[in-house]
Amino acid sequence: MARITLDALAHSYLPAPRGEDDFALKPMTMTWQDGGAYALLGSSGCGKTTLLNIISGLLVPSRGRVLFGDRDVTTLPTAARNIAQVFQFPVVYDTMTVRDNLAFPLKNRGMPAARIAARVAEVAAMIGMADALDRRARGLTADAKQKISLGRGMVRQDVNAILFDEPLTVIDPHMKWELRTQLKSLHRQFGHTMIYVTHDQTEALTFADQVVVMSEGRVVQAGTPQALFDRPEHTFVGYFIGSPGMNLLDAEVRGDRALIAGAQVALPGDHGLPQGRVQIGIRPEFVTPAEGGRGEEGGGLPFRLERVEDVGHHRILRGRVGDQPLTMLLPEDHALPAGIDRAVPATAHLHVYADDWRVPPVAGERAD
Amino acid sequence: MDKPVNNRAWFLVLPVLVLVAFSAVIPLMTVVNYSVQDTFGNNQFFWNGLGWFQEVLDSDRIRAALGRQILFSAIILAIEIPLGIFVALNMPKRGFWASVVLVLMALPLLIPWNVVGTIWQVFGRVDIGLLGHTLAAMGFDYNYVNDPVDAWATIVVMDVWHWTSLVALLCYAGLQSIPDAYYQAARIDQASRWAVFRHIELPKMSGVLLIAVLLRFMDSFMIYTEPFVLTGGGPGNATTFLSIDLVKTAIGQFDLGPAAAFSLIYFLVILLISWVFYTVMTAQKDAP
Amino acid sequence: MAAVAERRATGSAIVMVAYLLFLLTPIYWLVTMSLKTNAEITGTFSLWPHEPTLANYRTILTDPSWYMGYVNSLTYVVLNTAISLAVALPAAYAFSRYRFMGDKHLFFWLLSNRMAPAAVFALPFFQLYSAVGLFDTHIAVALAHCLFNVPLAVWILEGFMSGVPREIDETAYIDGYSFPRFFVRIFMPLIASGIGVAAFFCFMFSWVELLLSRTLTSVNAKPIAATMTRTVSASGLDWGVLAAAGVLTIVPGALVIWFVRNYIAKGFALGRV
Numbered sequence: 016m017a018r019i020t021l022d023a024l025a026h027s028y029l030p031a032p033r034g035e036d037d038f039a040l041k042p043m044t045m046t047w048q049d050g051g052a053y054a055l056l057g058s059s060g061c062g063k064t065t066l067l068n069i070i071s072g073l074l075v076p077s078r079g080r081v082l083f084g085d086r087d088v089t090t091l092p093t094a095a096r097n098i099a100q101v102f103q104f105p106v107v108y109d110t111m112t113v114r115d116n117l118a119f120p121l122k123n124r125g126m127p128a129a130r131i132a133a134r135v136a137e138v139a140a141m142i143g144m145a146d147a148l149d150r151r152a153r154g155l156t157a158d159a160k161q162k163i164s165l166g167r168g169m170v171r172q173d174v175n176a177i178l179f180d181e182p183l184t185v186i187d188p189h190m191k192w193e194l195r196t197q198l199k200s201l202h203r204q205f206g207h208t209m210i211y212v213t214h215d216q217t218e219a220l221t222f223a224d225q226v227v228v229m230s231e232g233r234v235v236q237a238g239t240p241q242a243l244f245d246r247p248e249h250t251f252v253g254y255f256i257g258s259p260g261m262n263l264l265d266a267e268v269r270g271d272r273a274l275i276a277g278a279q280v281a282l283p284g285d286h287g288l289p290q291g292r293v294q295i296g297i298r299p300e301f302v303t304p305a306e307g308g309r310g311e312e313g314g315g316l317p318f319r320l321e322r323v324e325d326v327g328h329h330r331i332l333r334g335r336v337g338d339q340p341l342t343m344l345l346p347e348d349h350a351l352p353a354g355i356d357r358a359v360p361a362t363a364h365l366h367v368y369a370d371d372w373r374v375p376p377v378a379g380e381r382a383d
Numbered sequence: 384m385d386k387p388v389n390n391r392a393w394f395l396v397l398p399v400l401v402l403v404a405f406s407a408v409i410p411l412m413t414v415v416n417y418s419v420q421d422t423f424g425n426n427q428f429f430w431n432g433l434g435w436f437q438e439v440l441d442s443d444r445i446r447a448a449l450g451r452q453i454l455f456s457a458i459i460l461a462i463e464i465p466l467g468i469f470v471a472l473n474m475p476k477r478g479f480w481a482s483v484v485l486v487l488m489a490l491p492l493l494i495p496w497n498v499v500g501t502i503w504q505v506f507g508r509v510d511i512g513l514l515g516h517t518l519a520a521m522g523f524d525y526n527y528v529n530d531p532v533d534a535w536a537t538i539v540v541m542d543v544w545h546w547t548s549l550v551a552l553l554c555y556a557g558l559q560s561i562p563d564a565y566y567q568a569a570r571i572d573q574a575s576r577w578a579v580f581r582h583i584e585l586p587k588m589s590g591v592l593l594i595a596v597l598l599r600f601m602d603s604f605m606i607y608t609e610p611f612v613l614t615g616g617g618p619g620n621a622t623t624f625l626s627i628d629l630v631k632t633a634i635g636q637f638d639l640g641p642a643a644a645f646s647l648i649y650f651l652v653i654l655l656i657s658w659v660f661y662t663v664m665t666a667q668k669d670a671p
Numbered sequence: 672m673a674a675v676a677e678r679r680a681t682g683s684a685i686v687m688v689a690y691l692l693f694l695l696t697p698i699y700w701l702v703t704m705s706l707k708t709n710a711e712i713t714g715t716f717s718l719w720p721h722e723p724t725l726a727n728y729r730t731i732l733t734d735p736s737w738y739m740g741y742v743n744s745l746t747y748v749v750l751n752t753a754i755s756l757a758v759a760l761p762a763a764y765a766f767s768r769y770r771f772m773g774d775k776h777l778f779f780w781l782l783s784n785r786m787a788p789a790a791v792f793a794l795p796f797f798q799l800y801s802a803v804g805l806f807d808t809h810i811a812v813a814l815a816h817c818l819f820n821v822p823l824a825v826w827i828l829e830g831f832m833s834g835v836p837r838e839i840d841e842t843a844y845i846d847g848y849s850f851p852r853f854f855v856r857i858f859m860p861l862i863a864s865g866i867g868v869a870a871f872f873c874f875m876f877s878w879v880e881l882l883l884s885r886t887l888t889s890v891n892a893k894p895i896a897a898t899m900t901r902t903v904s905a906s907g908l909d910w911g912v913l914a915a916a917g918v919l920t921i922v923p924g925a926l927v928i929w930f931v932r933n934y935i936a937k938g939f940a941l942g943r944v
Binding site for chain 3: 474
Binding site: 071073092093094098099100102103104106108109110111119120123124153164167 | 562564565567568570571572573574575578581582583585586
């Protein structure tokens with residue numbers, strides 16, 4: 016097992032890339048700690064699969080290096096990197112039995128038969144297929160086949176990392192949850208480095224210790240699920256993570272005050288005079304409705320309610336501040352004021368963005 | 384399969400039925416009719432029962448032709464199927480060269496069968512053919528007109544030349560349907576080249592291989608034009624296959640009764656062997 | 672490892688070059704012969720024509736008894752392709768969409784016709800078409816070739832049609848399409864590549880067949896392939912013209928392949944990959 020370092024990595028599918036737009040993967044440097052559970056999150060086409068293929072050795076990057084520990088593996092083929100990978104669709108050797116499928120990677124590496132048998136039995140128990148070991152893989156359901164793929168990924172104990180490329184796409188919703196929990200406990204048990212590519216934030220947030228969010232070929236933020244929620248470094252992280260996503264309102268910022276749709280709100284610190292397109296970000300969880308009409312002293316923003324959606328434990332209020340949409344998330348038992356016309360954001364959870372990137376307060380912020 | 388039952392679908396099948404009735408059933412009835420009658424000419428027929436069938440089954444000439452036919456089909460299947468798979472595995476997967484190779488490979492398939500015969504007839508001649516001339520220059524005593532072994536070899540090579548591409552193209556289509564992820568997984572699992580073939584490529588090709596084996600068996604068993612043009616069935620009867628013998632009997636000697644009985648037996652043998660191939664190959668596939 | 676991949680690619684290239692050489696050499700020989708004079712063919716052994724001439728082609732293209740052979744062949748091939756597709760399309764639709772009395776038996780019986788040796792049918796066809804006065808017409812050959820082309824077309828089209836989800840039919844009927852209008856306006860465009868493949872195969876098998884087409888014709892509808900055999904036996908020695916005629920029979924096939932090259936692999940699998 017090893018730490019994985021991406022050093023000034025960039026990739027373009029064009030032979031002679033010119034501008035930045037030609038790169039599917041924009042230059043990045045990052046380190047994946049040994050034994051970590053990482054999720055690589057982003058919408059389709061953001062470059063996450065490209066990054067995964069570079070790590071697994073199916074692609075050689077146009078620039079930069081990939082290091083496993085201190086070893087440069089940039090040009091090494093997949094087989095020499097000692098990694099395991101689980102693909103989006105089940106990849107199963109149809110003509111073999113479930114047992115032979117699981118044993119295949121071990122047999123190819125010349126492991127003694129007795130150890131193979133023990134290890135296969137162990138993995139089969141983990142994926143819940145111990146009683147189907149002697150069945151032909153052909154004719155099994157997609158669920159079962161994908162479990163075999165997961166098992167084959169896990170069967171080798173000495174791998175540097177296990178890569179998952181949206182492995183639960185074909186799995187039933189209730190099985191998804193079960194398999195994810197299982198993966199998590201396997202990770203705790205064996206401590207493999209796991210990199211899990213997905214476009215589903217729930218999968219990413221429940222599986223990973225560290226989530227790496229990608230957008231348009233760029234890593235926009237890497238952090239714990241909590242950090243992504245509390246302090247999105249990029250507007251993309253703001254609205255991609257969380258449900259509903261973060262509210263973003265065009266604003267004018269002067270020091271510790273922001274002017275939105277003619278109303279002034281206090282900011283959690285002095286932000287100076289940010290340039291470019293300036294936006295204020297606030298999660299729907301941290302805005303509360305108020306009945307006002309008393310103008311400035313009531314605080315908050317002028318709000319025109321358009322719709323209330325009941326989603327079980329919560330109610331979502333949708334409306335507008337000026338001509339910009341704003342949503343609020345209220346606990347179910349929270350009483351709705353009769354004539355809502357203000358939206359009051361919690362100052363501590365306000366963020367300032369200039370051209371999509373977060374602007375920290377000038378005085379610095381307290382560490383969480 | 385949850386297709387709805389609808390007997391009015393028969394109306395859609397009707398045109399095919401009428402056409403096939405005209406082009407298959409009526410002629411086949413004629414054949415059956417001839418097969419059980421005898422004539423002394425002047426259009427007077429009388430009942431002959433199974434006499435012609437008896438005669439055909441007892442005929443050493445026809446038995447020998449059947450033996451040659453089975454040997455020929457076995458040889459060309461044994462060569463063309465593995466060779467076709469091998470070629471398919473080496474074909475470029477995409478890009479400009481893939482198109483070029485596909486077009487060139489399909490070329491022999493669209494040459495009229497007698498022209499195929501003509502091409503090899505010319506190609507193999509010692510006086511004016513490249514192949515014959517080269518073999519003669521290398522000291523081989525090659526002559527497909529007089530030497531039975533040379534005649535057989537030439538016909539087999541000609542058939543391989545003519546039809547291997549069909550097998551290869553079918554297998555290629557099967558290979559094209561394998562997602563890249565399978566090859567990637569195999570690399571990660573450190574599978575050997577043989578294991579990739581045995582466990583990924585061959586299973587995916589099994590469906591098209593069935594089609595390939597059936598088509599090649601049926602068509603090789605019915606072969607007529609190519610060897611007829613090349614050797615005319617000779618030297619002697621060395622390359623007289625069933626169809627050549629049948630046409631000689633029916634059109635050459637106008638022996639309608641024996642020819643008809645021969646035809647029916649011939650047809651049944653093809654149906655039977657095709658059915659056996661189909662059953663064996665699909666049974667293997669469905670095994671647990 | 673990169674070296675292994677490279678070596679494998681080189682290996683593949685060598686295999687393909689060898690195989691294509693094997694395929695093309697006999698054809699090359701035919702082409703060079705067609706460009707030589709008879710004196711050069713029989714007199715000296717040369718790998719390429721030393722005095723290239725188009726005289727052989729001129730002979731064929733100016734003599735009606737030669738070039739009408741091409742016209743005849745193309746006529747019945749096109750007729751056959753049209754008839755086969757016209758009857759196979761509705762039948763394939765019925766097989767791919769519905770179950771009906773005897774459907775499976777009917778399908779297998781149709782396919783069994785593909786296994787019928789042409790030699791079996793040569794004589795009965797001759798008598799049948801003579802009896803109805805169709806002997807030596809293009810339509811006779813076109814109908815005779817339906818024997819093996821219709822089952823094949825039904826089979827290919829059924830494969831492609833089964834790949835089209837049935838919801839599309841149902842949606843169209845709900846939208847008020849009548850069956851014929853739906854079939855022509857919506858369904859046929861969806862299986863256009865399948866129709867192309869089926870047409871290609873009908874063309875191919877009708878074009879290459881000789882036994883039936885020769886048996887059923889004498890003068891007016893005589894195919895080019897049969898014209899060739901006759902010339903060999905009559906003059907026996909005019910190799911140049913024979914080769915040129917052969918080359919010209921390859922041309923239509925080559926053209927057709929070029930047009931369907933992108934569907935060829937899937938097509939040869941008959942839509943069943």
